[in-house]
Amino acid sequence: MSNKNKDLIPQVLTVLFIILVIIYFTINAQNNMGNRGISFGFGFLSQESSFDIAFSLIDYDGSYSYARAFLVGLLNTILVSVIGIFFATILGVTVGISRLSQNYLISKAAEWYVEIFRNIPLILQIFFWYFAALRALPLTIDSINFYDISFLNVKGWYVPRFIWTNFSLFFYSIVTAVILIFFLSKYAKKQRDDFGKQIPTLYISLGILLGLPFLTFLLGGVTLTFKIPELTQLSKTIYVYQGGVTIIPELISLALALSMYTATFIAENVRAGILGVNKGQKEAAASIGLTKGQILKLVVMPQALRIIIPPTTNQYLNLTKNSSLAAAIAYPDIVLVFAGTALMQTGRAIEIISITMLTYLSLSLSISLFMNWYNKKMAIKEK
């Protein structure tokens, strides 16, 4: 028997064993469900859900199907994850760089922030921000007023609603601007590489990004008006703002808690990344006359990113998965809406939990794929 076969046999046996175990569990589950009179199927997804959800990015009420309720939950999960990732990244990078600051006060403050927030369980932080916010915010009648257009109170943050005409034209103008900027940066890079000419890309890009949509207002008949939330009295002491867009306190506190918590880990990644770049690199860059900003942007960051990206991907995944703690404070994410209410209503535990698990798996894999792509782009290119 050749060596190759010797290696192969244990592997084949292992795979066979795993398959047998899976088959055994499957048959067992089917038998048990049969015995207990539990049916299996996904037909319930098209049934009317008959429960309402407080916060939804798409049209929804109880007359829609369970599948639609699933979609509402999924979008809410994605929304809070995207907001969380955005702020966690900004905060994390800022704190990470601050920890390396020469300024004692700044670096100590950053260190304290990291040590406090990463060592308290996330669920407690979520409760803290939620109930602290609820207790601290005023009732609707005494709302905190931002220039009479936006209002903050215990029931949420009320902002004006945008009312567009010819929105599609405006949208396409932004798409065009982005495409133009893409080609501009290619052109600028070529100019720099071939002739050593520096083109102020940033200012031109900003000009295009603001100018083009602005033109559609002047020439294309695009208009934008605002509907400012109005205070309505419901009873002697109950008031509510209506007409605007409501950002519910559950979303605010969940996003806040997730970003504050995850930022601590990202900050440490950033610090490690920057410290991981050889000191000689910075000195060499300084010796050829680059400014401090240029050193950071052109020499340190490209190398640091290679160290920062892989562990930060993990943090993005964690944040997305941690968003499932939303159920504790009534933010209608996929776990609360689908694996909570819908599961209760239908009693289809196996189906619903499986769908929810597969959904998180797909979300996480998508983030991984994107970050791997970005990491490859940033990796050292052998020339």
Place this chain on the structure above:
Amino acid sequence: MMKSIKTWILVVLASSLLVACGQGGGGSGSKKSKTLDNTKKAGFVKCGVSQGLPGFSNADASGNWTGIDVDVCRAVAAAVLGDADKVKYTPLSAKERFTALTSGEVDVLSRNTTWTLSRDADIGLTFVGVNFYDGQGFMVRKNSGINSVNDFKDGISACTNTGTTTELNMRDFFNSKNIKYEPIAFEKADEVVQAYDAGRCDTYTTDKSGLAAQRTKLSAPDDHKVLPETISKEPLGPVVRQGDSVWEDIVRWSLNVMIEAEEYGVNSSNASSLKDSENPAIKRLVGAEGELGAAFGLDNEWSLRIIEQVGNYGEIYKKHIADTNILPNRGPNQLWTKGGILYVPPAR
């Protein structure tokens, strides 16, 4: 493709059912009861209760469970094992409760659970009776100027628990009144109370008994009131797994004898002295006549033990619900002979 996905999905939760299988259940309709045998072998009744609802199932500071839902399990333990204290309580959230029962983690679910058609018929459960007739209501702040559900207007925000019938009733109610509302549903009751207390929502809706019980947890209970209207029927009662009819009968009749005992004036202190009563119905209740226990494979004093160790329905209601000031007035939960709707089939 579909088949293979289905297979994989089944695998995911198969292990929990596998464990359950090892613990029995899944019995057929024969006289033998696997659940009864396993309970006798284990020496305790596995009982699913709430995570804390005063009057129904609530743990005190030293971890002792009390309440009328708890007493159903205690009655079963007294009947089956001879000792009402031989119960193992598992606190369950609204979401977990049915899975815990169908998977065999608990054998009796006595957790203020509403009896509905879909729950009874669709998900492998059987409701054995009603130990509390309830209905959904609303709680508001006294100073809100709201005196009836007709005062609700568009934009009202309502807090409640997720995974319960209250979410559905709330929608039916507001839809029928054509009112736009903001539903805020929490997983645990404690968070609902806190959010309502903080002013996040204008009204708190759940079963009226629940409202009365949770009101005691608010920072200023006297500033709140329960509106007079009842928007739904909520018959709450114990649940067992489908398929073990002997066990089902034991739980059903453990509940029924407590109600019947009140009807015939048999209580925990006079039960044993009524063995030579003139009334054959009373004699049957205290095990002095007939062979009622044999039908479930129990001895003849099973009902006497329930009445002696747990009490009759009137006693447990007084102890847990009336004396704790949750709902001093028995309302529909009064015997049919006294104007209520408690009416159980005769134990004979």
